[in-house]
Amino acid sequence: MNFKKYKNIHLTKEIDNANCITHSGKFHVDDVISTIFLSKLKESIILIRVPTVKNINIENKIVYDIGLGEFDHHQKNRNGQRKNGIYYSSIGLLWNKFGKKYLESLKVKHIDKTFQYIDDELIQYIDATDNMQIEYLENKISPDFIKLCNPEWNENISEDEAFINALKLADEFWNIYIKHSIAEVEAIDIILNKISKSKECYVVFDNEIPYRKAIKLYNGNKVKYIILKSRREGYEIRTLTDECKFKEELIKSVNINVAINLTGINELIYVDNHAKLCCTKTLESAIQLVKYNEDK
Numbered sequence: 001m002n003f004k005k006y007k008n009i010h011l012t013k014e015i016d017n018a019n020c021i022t023h024s025g026k027f028h029v030d031d032v033i034s035t036i037f038l039s040k041l042k043e044s045i046i047l048i049r050v051p052t053v054k055n056i057n058i059e060n061k062i063v064y065d066i067g068l069g070e071f072d073h074h075q076k077n078r079n080g081q082r083k084n085g086i087y088y089s090s091i092g093l094l095w096n097k098f099g100k101k102y103l104e105s106l107k108v109k110h111i112d113k114t115f116q117y118i119d120d121e122l123i124q125y126i127d128a129t130d131n132m133q134i135e136y137l138e139n140k141i142s143p144d145f146i147k148l149c150n151p152e153w154n155e156n157i158s159e160d161e162a163f164i165n166a167l168k169l170a171d172e173f174w175n176i177y178i179k180h181s182i183a184e185v186e187a188i189d190i191i192l193n194k195i196s197k198s199k200e201c202y203v204v205f206d207n208e209i210p211y212r213k214a215i216k217l218y219n220g221n222k223v224k225y226i227i228l229k230s231r232r233e234g235y236e237i238r239t240l241t242d243e244c245k246f247k248e249e250l251i252k253s254v255n256i257n258v259a260i261n262l263t264g265i266n267e268l269i270y271v272d273n274h275a276k277l278c279c280t281k282t283l284e285s286a287i288q289l290v291k292y293n294e295d296k
Helices: 029-041 090-105 111-130 144-149 159-197 212-216 256-263 283-294
Strands: 009-011 020-023 045-050 202-205 225-229 235-239 268-271 277-280
Touching: 009 159, 020 029, 029 045, 029 090, 029 111, 029 144, 029 159, 090 111, 111 159, 144 159, 159 202, 159 212, 202 283, 225 283, 235 283, 256 268, 277 283
Parallel strands: 009 045, 020 045, 202 225
Antiparallel strands: 225 235, 235 277, 268 277
């Protein structure tokens, strides 16, 4: 295994060869993710990890998480802060400058929305983690898995080997997360558009499209159900608000046969006891169940 290289990222000890600089020693999620992000922008990353950039010629090099420059956040007054109070770390600063360019290279349909979604859902929490703003992480899983790649006290591996291992892990996560974010933003746009055109109290999708974030952005009250073709069997009917639930008499049915007799829907296959989900075998029976629930 080459402990000096991962894909297009090369570690070097020669400052003249480097086109990127970050700090040496213990690495964190922000500098590792920053390295991965830069590797998506540049054909080749030749990275040197140093304890300080003092007396080093940094001209024509991207310097991040060290040096008190454009992409560092260790200045006395930090290096910028979001309106919600979260300070930027190296990845936040890099994402702010290059994120939209990166999404353009991926030919993303909704660049501004996707850029903001990724910042809201991922980047700012990496920033908060590195800036020790724990109060912002109470309801999030902190991406500290990168720190686990640092050499343990009783482990005989080099710093370069550990850093390369961290890059591999971060790269896999980044690729999956970007794919997820693009799909999520496209789903939000599709769902809100379909809801705005609906003449019924429900909308229908022929796949399990993610809908929860879209519903949070929906300000109306006409559409109360979403019907999705299930990956398991049949169709799922989900209620969209706490005010809209399936009838109590249906939820209290002791088994599915009782529920079928109650509704008259022979293709009913599942009733969830939280009153927000039911399943039927066909789309027609799903719509029939919605009408049953709406019948006062």
